[in-house]
Amino acid sequence: MSASSNCVLYAGAKPVFADINPETYNIDPASIRKLITPRTKAIVAVDFTGQAVELDEIRKICKEHNLLLIEDAAHAIGTTYKGQPVGSLADMTCFSFHPVKTVTGGEGGAITTNDEKLYRHLMRLRTHGITRDPEEMVHPTDALWYNEQVELGFNYRMTDFQAALLLS
Amino acid sequence: MSASSNCVLYAGAKPVFADINPETYNIDPASIRKLITPRTKAIVAVDFTGQAVELDEIRKICKEHNLLLIEDAAHAIGTTYKGQPVGSLADMTCFSFHPVKTVTGGEGGAITTNDEKLYRHLMRLRTHGITRDPEEMVHPTDALWYNEQVELGFNYRMTDFQAALLLS
Numbered sequence: 051m052s053a054s055s056n057c058v059l060y061a062g063a064k065p066v067f068a069d070i071n072p073e074t075y076n077i078d079p080a081s082i083r084k085l086i087t088p089r090t091k092a093i094v095a096v097d098f099t100g101q102a103v104e105l106d107e108i109r110k111i112c113k114e115h116n117l118l119l120i121e122d123a124a125h126a127i128g129t130t131y132k133g134q135p136v137g138s139l140a141d142m143t144c145f146s147f148h149p150v151k152t153v154t155g156g157e158g159g160a161i162t163t164n165d166e167k168l169y170r171h172l173m174r175l176r177t178h179g180i181t182r183d184p185e186e187m188v189h190p191t192d193a194l195w196y197n198e199q200v201e202l203g204f205n206y207r208m209t210d211f212q213a214a215l216l217l218s
Numbered sequence: 219m220s221a222s223s224n225c226v227l228y229a230g231a232k233p234v235f236a237d238i239n240p241e242t243y244n245i246d247p248a249s250i251r252k253l254i255t256p257r258t259k260a261i262v263a264v265d266f267t268g269q270a271v272e273l274d275e276i277r278k279i280c281k282e283h284n285l286l287l288i289e290d291a292a293h294a295i296g297t298t299y300k301g302q303p304v305g306s307l308a309d310m311t312c313f314s315f316h317p318v319k320t321v322t323g324g325e326g327g328a329i330t331t332n333d334e335k336l337y338r339h340l341m342r343l344r345t346h347g348i349t350r351d352p353e354e355m356v357h358p359t360d361a362l363w364y365n366e367q368v369e370l371g372f373n374y375r376m377t378d379f380q381a382a383l384l385l386s
Contacts, residue, residue, distance in 0.1 A: 052346050052367050059370055156377030178220050199220050202227050209324030211379060 054094050054122045063091065075099065079107040086111070092118040097126035097136060100152075105131050105139050112141075120144065124159070127152045137162040142172075147216060155212035179203025222262050222290045231259065243267065247275040254279070260286040265294035265304060268320075273299050273307050280309075288312065292327070295320045305330040310340075315384060323380035347371025 058065040069081035075098045082093060093112060095103040103121065112119045121136060123129065124146035129136045137143040142163045147155035163169050174181055179201040184190040187198045226233040237249035243266045250261060261280060263271040271289065280287045289304060291297065292314035297304045305311040310331045315323035331337050342349055347369040352358040355366045 052348075053373065056346065056370060156379060157373070157375055178224065180220075202224060205221065205325070207325055209377075209380060211324060211383075212377060215379075 053124070054096050057120075058094065065094075066090075070098075074101055076101060076103045077108075079104050079111060082108065082111055086115055086117075090115065090117060092120055094120045094122060095140075096122040096124075097129055100126045100129050102126065102129050102131035102136050105136075109139070118142070124148070124151060138164070141165060142168060147212070153216060155208060155216040158208045158212050174201060175203045176206040177203060178205060221292070222264050225288075226262065233262075234258075238266075242269055244269060244271045245276075247272050247279060250276065250279055254283055254285075258283065258285060260288055262288045262290060263308075264290040264292070265297055268293045268297050270294065270297050270299035270304050273304075277307070286310075292316070292319060306332070309333060310336060315380070321384060323376060323384040326376045326380055342369060343371045344374040345371060346373060 055065040055067075066085050068085055069078050070076060071078045077093075077095050093108060095108055097103055105121075109119060111117070119140040119142075121140035121143040123136045123143050126136050127145055131139060137145065142161050142165075144159060144161050145151075146159045147153060148157060148159070161172055163172070170183075170186065174186070178199060180197045180199050180203065181187060182197055184192060186200060188200060189198065223233040223235075234253050236253055237246050238244060239246045245261075245263050261276060263276055265271055273289075277287060279285070287308040287310075289308035289311040291304045291311050294304050295313055299307060305313065310329050310333075312327060312329050313319075314327045315321060316325060316327070329340055331340070338351075338354070342354070346367060348365045348367050348371065349355060350365055352360060354368060356368060357366065
């Protein structure tokens, strides 16, 4: 489970651990409520062993405190919550294609979001913070050869043949 | 070339740019000398378009100032310097297997080092800072099932089929 807390450390923030519901091993919304401070920015909730977290209650907490909900659905491709697939209910939902997961691409993963601003940001971050969209550039141009690096990004692209394995 | 400076930012440090030799487009050792301060930790030197940097002179600067030499040989698989292959001459040499490079694995890369301590550190960093070696553990055990996360690492493993493509 280290990835779910390491992502917070990568961002330069401090992970605060909430307790779990001993019946499901999933994060306990009552425990989350006790830990929120004005410095809290987001909730990272893990769908442990493929069971969806209590999304209604956690989304309510996020709305009340203006927090981002990042759902770690690494175990939970195909899981539904009240009839809706996970990946459609949080601000961002992360899936894993690691070899021991439900569906694999060798390594890698995917993030779903319904927020266009987050989507564009994620697309830049995965390829060195580079954009080809003049609207996102500091020095806009229509030149087709021009790429602009507008922020600190990463090299997180997946290979075509990983995608082919995923689709198979 | 953003990767060569982004790696410094990822580490929370400040990249300082040295000038190039206009004949080779490679980093100019005289320019490096002018920029060294007591806060300098390492030199990142790029073998531009497959030409080795001036390794003798840069290694001398590193030795004088106790700096680490990280050679970015993304363009330079197969390059030699005074008869010796790059990858054997710096503290760490980084190669790239990106699709536009000399040899490709789809994505990915490799780092060579002759320093066992750095090697062990790199091996931990690429897989979440996890070790299975009791000598590296805070709570050593011989239990075969036990993995210990001893530092903040990343998910930077290459898939088997990328390696197969590389070997082909």
